[in-house]
Structures are given as C-alpha cells and as structure tokens.
Amino acid sequence: MIAPPPGIASLTQPEALARYATPERGAPGYTSRVLLPANAAEIAEVLRAARASHSALVLSAGRTGLVEAQRPAGETVLSLEKLNRILSIDAGAMRAEVEAAVPVDTLNAALEAHGLVWPMEMGSTSAATVGACVANGSAGANAVCYGTAAHLCETAWGLWADGSETGAQTGPQWFTPAPQVLAIDSAAPDVQQGLIGTQGVLGVITRLVLRLHRLPAQREAALIPVTDMPAAMRVLALARDVFGADVEEFEFISASAMALVRALKGEAFRWPFARDPQAPFYLLLQVKSDDAGEELAAHLYGFLTETLHQPDDALGYAPLKALKAIRHSITEASNHAMKALGGGRLAFDTATPVEVFGDYLAALEAALKQQHPQVQFIAFGHAGVGGAHLHLLGTREQPVQAHADALIKRVFDVTAAHRGTFSAEHGVGSKWGAAFAERTSPQVVAELVAAKRQRDPAHILNPRSFGLDQLVSRA
Numbered sequence: 001m002i003a004p005p006p007g008i009a010s011l012t013q014p015e016a017l018a019r020y021a022t023p024e025r026g027a028p029g030y031t032s033r034v035l036l037p038a039n040a041a042e043i044a045e046v047l048r049a050a051r052a053s054h055s056a057l058v059l060s061a062g063r064t065g066l067v068e069a070q071r072p073a074g075e076t077v078l079s080l081e082k083l084n085r086i087l088s089i090d091a092g093a094m095r096a097e098v099e100a101a102v103p104v105d106t107l108n109a110a111l112e113a114h115g116l117v118w119p120m121e122m123g124s125t126s127a128a129t130v131g132a133c134v135a136n137g138s139a140g141a142n143a144v145c146y147g148t149a150a151h152l153c154e155t156a157w158g159l160w161a162d163g164s165e166t167g168a169q170t171g172p173q174w175f176t177p178a179p180q181v182l183a184i185d186s187a188a189p190d191v192q193q194g195l196i197g198t199q200g201v202l203g204v205i206t207r208l209v210l211r212l213h214r215l216p217a218q219r220e221a222a223l224i225p226v227t228d229m230p231a232a233m234r235v236l237a238l239a240r241d242v243f244g245a246d247v248e249e250f251e252f253i254s255a256s257a258m259a260l261v262r263a264l265k266g267e268a269f270r271w272p273f274a275r276d277p278q279a280p281f282y283l284l285l286q287v288k289s290d291d292a293g294e295e296l297a298a299h300l301y302g303f304l305t306e307t308l309h310q311p312d313d314a315l316g317y318a319p320l321k322a323l324k325a326i327r328h329s330i331t332e333a334s335n336h337a338m339k340a341l342g343g344g345r346l347a348f349d350t351a352t353p354v355e356v357f358g359d360y361l362a363a364l365e366a367a368l369k370q371q372h373p374q375v376q377f378i379a380f381g382h383a384g385v386g387g388a389h390l391h392l393l394g395t396r397e398q399p400v401q402a403h404a405d406a407l408i409k410r411v412f413d414v415t416a417a418h419r420g421t422f423s424a425e426h427g428v429g430s431k432w433g434a435a436f437a438e439r440t441s442p443q444v445v446a447e448l449v450a451a452k453r454q455r456d457p458a459h460i461l462n463p464r465s466f467g468l469d470q471l472v473s474r475a
C-alpha cells in the first residue's frame, strides 16, 4: 500500500472507502486507501511514488464501468474526480478543452448554450467522465453517426504509468465502416493510439481537446417492427440510402426485452402502434437534420410507408422522448426481472460486422435455446454498428451461474464464428481477462504486453486489467 505523497488528499475511513470499492456490476472490491490528486503534477507524483514502492493502483473516475476495471482487490484507488474543470469552449472551431474527470452531462450542459454537443449517448452519462470514455473507446447509441469517444477526441494529454508525460496524442477520425468490417472492438486495443482506447493500463489521461458537433435542428424517430434481424439489417441499408449520414441512431430491441419493459411499466406502457405488432424484433430508427426548415417528419413518414411499405396500423410513430424512454428502460427492466426470477444474470456486450449481424443473432438465439432452453435470452443494442447487449437470465431452480462457463463459451464461440468480438465497447477490465488471453489475436496480446512493460515497468497501474498480471509474468 502506497504512503500518500505529502500534500495529496487521501481517504482511509471505511465509510468513505465503500463507494470506491463497489463497481457498477460485479462483486464489491476492497481497498484501505483512496488518493485524490488535484492535478496532473500530483498524479505524476503518485505514479512515481507507486513505482518506487511497487504499490499497485486502480484508476477510478465516474465508476460506471461495466468490466470491473475500477474494482480494487486491495490496491490503492487513484481517484481522478478532482480533475473536473471545463477549461475552454471554442464554439467557432467546435472544440472544448477539458480535464479528464468532467462528467459527460456536465460538459453537454455547458455546450448547449453554444448550440453544440459532445455526442455520447449512454445510460451512464450523469457520472461517466469524458477521459474515461476516451480511454475506453466508449460507444453510445449514436456511434453509428459520430463514432466512439476515441473518435470524438482530437487530442489527449496525460502521463504514462511510470509518471512521465505522454505528450499530445491524436484521436482517430470516424468513417462509416463498410458492412463487412467490425466497427467497434474494445477487445483489441491499438497501442499505437497511446492512452486512447487502451483502457487505463498504460497511463492516465489528464486533459483533452474534444471534437464537438452542432446540436441538430430537428430529430425524429420511429419504432419499426421486423420479422427477423436479417430483415432489420436490410432496413439499415435502406435508411442509409435515404438519410445518409443523418441516420443518428439505429437500435434494436428483441421481443423478450420489450416484454420486460412492458412488465416494468405496467398500465403506463403505451405502444406507439395502433395494434400490438407481436414482432420478434423492433428497431428504433432516429434521424436528424441540421436544416430547421426541412419537413423531417414527413420525410421519415415517407420512408416508412413508401420505402418500407409499412401498413398504417404498424407505424410506430410517437414523440422521440416516448420512444427513447422504452429503449432506456431495458436495463432497469432486466434488473427487475433478474431479482424476480432469482437466478442471476450473465451480461455480454458483443459485436459483429454489420453484414452478418442479423444472422449472428439468429444463430446465437438458436444455439442457446437448443443447449440451455431454461435461460431467458434478452437482446438489444446498437444494430447500426453491429453491437449487441445480451442478458441471459436464470431462475431460482436453474441459476445461470451453474452453467456460467458453458454459457460464456457458447456466446463467445458463436460470436467468433461470425467474425465478432467478445467486447464491443465496454472494454476488457478484469472481467474478461481470461477471454482476452484466449480469444484476442496473439499479435495484439503481445503488443499490449510489450507496451505495458515499456510504460509501466513496475506493473503498478490497473495491474489485473486484461489479465495483464498473468500475461506479463508469462511473457
């Protein structure tokens, strides 16, 4: 355990430590000290002291990460929460300079007055921080339009884990990926990007210049029932033909996910359709326009009726907020169902190339039904970039943990057979360390291990993430 360098705030009282030890998902961890440096110079001091004393650190920002990266297992927690200033907003250049631990919503509240947005749409943005999003390459529901947080970063500055300065690091540009290409893959970090996308195992991002976008003049959305996911992907191709880069979101919701939302909302649930379409899947298509004079609603209506030939009673047209409320209720609905069923949950965040995404989901559901018919399969997510959030729910009689290894293997095998990744945007953390060693290409693993040795020679920063504690000692 590191002794705090003089002048750096630290917490040791058990009641103050508890919130730093508890990840968003997974078992609580434990720590006996949290360090709260106030700026980059103090972080550098902490890193140098940790290196000198071979004391491990776990990074903590908004603590919304889903892969247990921020969960300490006895390490000192290095909290970035004091790096929370918006340094400048340049509306003309559409850039904002910020410290790393500014929450996404805080930044966007400041940008709204300028008609600008840093477009990361996630359920966690009230707490999730910009630096963590860039470090993790996080991807929101609108990644199909704007790319990941890494693409929304022009420059990041920070410290390597040995305490030395990284200099300026440039975020990649976003191009709409070809359908045969895997668009998002946080299981294959590119060490050439430095701290961007390498999820805090090489160093700490302290400051960033972010690429901003104009707030659209208009947005419209529709819920579209489809017979299967291959059909859904044909809708995506048609939407791209008609709306081009103005397809802002293209999400999917399985009937099982929709049923959970209906159960959660009860009487308050409103279908946006004249009749219940009883479809196996629903798409949430959101389009935008920068032209306030465009008849966007009529344009979308024309797409639904003339391009997709949807009958009037299957037109899922409702205010955007109402449709979004359905999409954003799925996780809460899944939490309720998990508690009621009492058999636990396995959660996955996979992705495949868009061209095989529909076939992938169909194959995965069939494989799980055949091998584990007792498991409830909930699927939803970012179909526009081939991303799927998968929740497998057990029952008290048949808990998922009893078959966890077999279920994880099945999901990951089917994903790999469709050229997919076991972690689209949530990262690897300590949760998927074993999968990283087994399933990521040996070249990517070797490059990360080599970079870890170079940038973190004492192996002090997030030492268990990616299973690097095992991989580095094995190499």
Ligand SMILES: Cc1cc2nc3c(=O)[nH]c(=O)nc-3n(C[C@H](O)[C@H](O)[C@H](O)COP(=O)(O)OP(=O)(O)OC[C@H]3O[C@@H](n4cnc5c(N)ncnc54)[C@H](O)[C@@H]3O)c2cc1C
Residues within 6 Å of the ligand: 024, 058, 059, 060, 061, 062, 063, 064, 065, 066, 069, 070, 071, 080, 100, 101, 121, 122, 123, 124, 127, 128, 129, 130, 131, 132, 133, 134, 135, 136, 137, 138, 139, 140, 141, 195, 199, 200, 201, 203, 204, 205, 206, 331, 425, 426, 462
């Ligand atoms: C309800 C909910 C919805 C979510 N939806 C999405 C989603 O749609 N898409 C998505 O991608 N994620 C999603 N997430 C996951 C999460 O919000 C992201 O992973 C986010 O990047 C974590 O930010 P944080 O500030 O909470 O980081 P923390 O959880 O505090 O940190 C996690 C790890 O990130 C790294 N890290 C943090 N800050 C830095 C830094 N400055 N420099 C280097 N490394 C750093 C460290 O390894 C750290 O251990 C969701 C989470 C929740 C709870």
